[in-house]
Amino acid sequence: MNGGMNTFHPAVPFFFYAGGAVLIMVARHPVFLATILLVLIGHSLVMDRGRTLRRWWGAIVLMSGFFLVITPLVNRLGTHILFYFNGRPVLEEAVYQGVMTALSLAALLVLFLNYNQVITAEKFLFLFGKLPQWALVATLAVRFVPELQRRLGDIQTVQRARGLSVTAGPLQARLKNGLALVQMLLTLSLEEALQTADSMKARGYGTGKRSQYNPYRFRPADRLALLFLAAVFGLALFGWRLGDLVLTLRPVLEPVFLHGREWFYLFVVGVYFGFPLFIEGREAWRWRSWK
Template identity: 30%
Template sequence: MWAAVTGKTMRYDAFSKCHPAVNFLFFVGAIGMSVVIQHPAYLLAGIITGAIYYLLLNGKKGWKTILGLLPMFMILTVINPLFNTLGATPLFHFGSRPYTLEALFYGAALASMFVIMMLWFGCYNKVLTSDKFTCLFGNLIPSISLLLVMVFRIVPNFIRKTQQIIGARKSIGKGISENATTKEKLQDGGTVLGSLTSWALEGSVVTGDSMRARGYGAAKRSSFMMYRMTGTDWILLAVMLVLIGATIVAACLGQFAATFVPAIQLAPVSWGLAAYTCYLLIPTALHIKETIQWHISRSKI
């Protein structure tokens, strides 16, 4: 259904259209909490919500990454008891060291944390693109943001120029032949790299002088903002703060407490789980709301 709405190449995502500050804060909260919470119920909530949003962002290709995380999960789980020998029920002995059930469960919890982190970072990479980052921090670190913007421009420029250099060398008969030796290939690579560096650095000095001549550094720079905090953004921010506040209160009340070694002790599941899950479902909920709205407005036509 979503594929039909969003088309094949560009996936529409409502959360990505929000203000970068909202996106950034959401991921700080989601990833930050995923590292601290080790109660199995909350871990499960984190994995499911993270996987859903990851799949919404990546479509069918997302399955590949998620399945790729499985072996990672297994390995991290199995390794833990080798280093952590505490626990009441030994399964077998590995040399003189016991391999305990509790440590195995603890390993599974730690591996889940890792998986959740990977999933949310996967989503972060899709949502918080480089332009959003520089927009967010442009005022705080102006020189470094400018540096980043320039790097992002230069990299594709380099690729183009490298191809031009190789083409130019070929047309004057200096290119490498199909069956060149490794030494010839390296020498050729060195020459291309050298001329690319010269060209890029000379260009950079000219650019720098030109920037200075046009008044760079003469006064405080203002920056162009693509994004503006809308009503929806403020509401989202408020909802996020309330939910994260509730989660922290729940954590302070000990609802997330979980010890695995030497004996497994879990706090009973309570309202904290609802707050945490709702927080993590914010992007998914936005996505679904937008899709439903689109369908309704389209059916009216």
């Protein structure tokens, strides 16, 4: 995928998502969390027109819904009784608690889905595979998986023609065939891995110290973006220390509606999470005005 956050050096989106996860976990306020969730969903929709969300929304709603319902039923810390359910009191504080848990869970999940779209396995390896051997081993393993899948598929097809099936027949025969299949897969893979080893040796693997190709450049724009994100993140954390990102439940329940300085910090958090959307928007706008 190109465009948006992918135009940056991987360090920028990684910082963004790590910082984003921290902010979601420290923010305990329904309005803040709802804003964050909406902005994240917005970014996800912009990135792939909702393809990822459509696949995952069931799981997200189920998990969030579970906490939304279960927290008010089991949490009994608070003073504002809303009503009685089955003879137990349902408290206003607990309802807020449930809403916040559900929202922060949903926000974390959407954040992680977005992260997965932007930070691919290679980018992660690039960032953390500073030890070249580790990066190499990881890449070789990554390459090995589709190869194994392909071989297993091929073996199964051919063996089915010989009447050795793992999907039909008595269980014992299926087990025996399955074991033979795996053994064959390993033999074949080792056999073919020998050829890979030859090809690696032929290209000088093991002759000396390896270097690592760096496909990403750290440009001035990356520095700027990183500084900006760090500043906004710092400001938001400061707001958290001041208690503005948190809805006080005890000893006294704070009103849910924002007041005073909290509006400012909502803006700050909005700017932080809206950063990818801003980048995408700027790109779209540039295209429009370019013509």
